[in-house]
Amino acid sequence: MQIAKGSVAAIHYKVATVEGEHVDASQPGEPLLFLCGTGQIVVGLEEALLGKQAGDSVTVDVPAERAYGKRDPALDLAVPLSAFPEDVRPQLRAGMQFQAEHPTKAGEVAVFTIHGRRGDDVLVSGNHPLADKDLHFEVTVDSVRAATKDEIAHGHAHGAGGHHHH
Ligand code: ZN
Numbered sequence: 001m002q003i004a005k006g007s008v009a010a011i012h013y014k015v016a017t018v019e020g021e022h023v024d025a026s027q028p029g030e031p032l033l034f035l036c037g038t039g040q041i042v043v044g045l046e047e048a049l050l051g052k053q054a055g056d057s058v059t060v061d062v063p064a065e066r067a068y069g070k071r072d073p074a075l076d077l078a079v080p081l082s083a084f085p086e087d088v089r090p091q092l093r094a095g096m097q098f099q100a101e102h103p104t105k106a107g108e109v110a111v112f113t114i115h116g117r118r119g120d121d122v123l124v125s126g127n128h129p130l131a132d133k134d135l136h137f138e139v140t141v142d143s144v145r146a147a148t149k150d151e152i153a154h155g156h157a158h159g160a161g162g163h164h165h166h
Contacts, residue, residue, distance in 0.1 A: 045060065
């Protein structure tokens with residue numbers, strides 16, 4: 001069976017920036033499961049995997065635009081500490097995340113990560129850490145099967161390596 005929209009594929013993967021900086025990899029014996037056609041993996045990688053089957057290997061460079069997007073300078077902000085509720089101010093730490101209104105897209109919400117402090121400002125970014133990165137993927141297809149009705153209804157793959165419901 002080939003990877004196509006509506007199929008569930010298990011893949012072993014290794015991803016780095018095109019400059020060679022390690023980003024992520026699946027654990028040995030624990031392939032990642034994804035439902036094809038739902039945006040569970042970046043679009044550039046999904047396209048490269050279409051038509052592949054168990055045992056196939058794919059090496060592909062995916063430009064940022066087809067991976068995690070370009071960095072949006074409007075999402076890199078210095079927010080005055082006084083803008084945060086008083087009770088949370090002492091707890092603000094680099095790495096913490098919060099949701100807030102998108103600064104330039106009305107009605108949209110962005111997830112911001114705190115990166116540190118500069119004077120009385122808290123430096124935050126709503127950009128994905130991999131924004132602007134061209135990525136190099138090395139993938140081996142472990143297995144491919146048809147999605148179940150539940151998986152199609154939920155928009156994600158179920159099972160080991162996929163989505164778990166609690
Ligand atoms: Zn589900």
